[in-house]
Amino acid sequence: MPREHILIVEDDAVIGSELLKALSASGYDASLATTGQAAQTDARRHPPDLILLDLGLPDMEGVELCRRLRADLPQTVIVVLTARTEEFEVVVALDAGADDYLTKPFRLTELVARLRAHLRRRGAAPGDTVVTVGRVRLDLPARRVHADDTEVVLRPKEFDLLTALVTRAGEVVSREQLMDEVWDENWFGPTKTLDVHVSTLRRKLGAHAHITTLRGRGYRYERDAAGEE
Structure with a gap:
């Protein structure tokens, strides 16, 4: 059975590397994109099961990227990472297509548990109803x-x-x-x-x-x- 694919979109090299190692160690097929353009290209080439999206990107507004990814991948789970604590920023991201969010800083164990829960829900087979x-x-x-x-x-x-x-x-x-x-x-x-x-x-x-x-x-x-x- 193929491993679930998670696309990490994060421009900070240190954070991106830590996320990549943590998710790979947890059994996921994880890949990293450091720009919005690279994220769109990777998502089209290898549609992920889940996207972990940092809102602070160098080449594109994260909310706009979220909107584009949602349009291209309506069934993919999108979880945004943000250092923005203002409530309206979070609401805008959710309204743009995100399924959930985590505010920085966060614990890697919390992140992995959250993503595992999302993927478990996504893969659950409902009854014939x-x-x-x-x-x-x-x-x-x-x-x-x-x-x-x-x-x-x-x-x-x-x-x-x-x-x-x-x-x-x-x-x-x-x-x-x-x-x-x-x-x-x-x-x-x-x-x-x-x-x-x-x-x-x-x-x-x-x-x-x-x-x-x-x-x-x-x-x-x-x-x-x-x-x-």
Whole structure:
């Protein structure tokens, strides 16, 4: 069985080398690109299972590169690395197509655990099930979503999050449950990832989105009435 391929996009030679060694030692087929242009070329030549993307690149804005990579590789997991602590910077990166993020500095053990969780979720084979709630239909084996007769294209984590909510339609699902089930991040603490992904689902599904926010508790996918912010 071929090893899962991780593309590291990092212009700092020391950090890039450490990441390359850590991921290779963990059993992954890891490669390193030091510029945005090289990352795009490598990704097209050898599509990765996961991209570890530093936002501070010398030749291209990291958020723009994230947007381009997401357009070319809709099913690839993208995790951004950033030293930017401002919340809006993280939200912009997630909105551009990232599935998750880690802020520098971080521990290599934390990074490897996070990436392993993402790849495990990506490779999990769902049951032979089609779930329909209202006008939204999820084909779990094919990982496809339709609203009425129109297909809605979702990123990997958007699909996983919608699945977690729709398969529990009518129930309150806590933030902790969703982070644990979709991201396996219960030991890493809170992030803005969940909020941005819920917002994106609402935008993509439009009038078909029936996700209600229950402040301090979590979210509920409504069986009938449309949810509210």
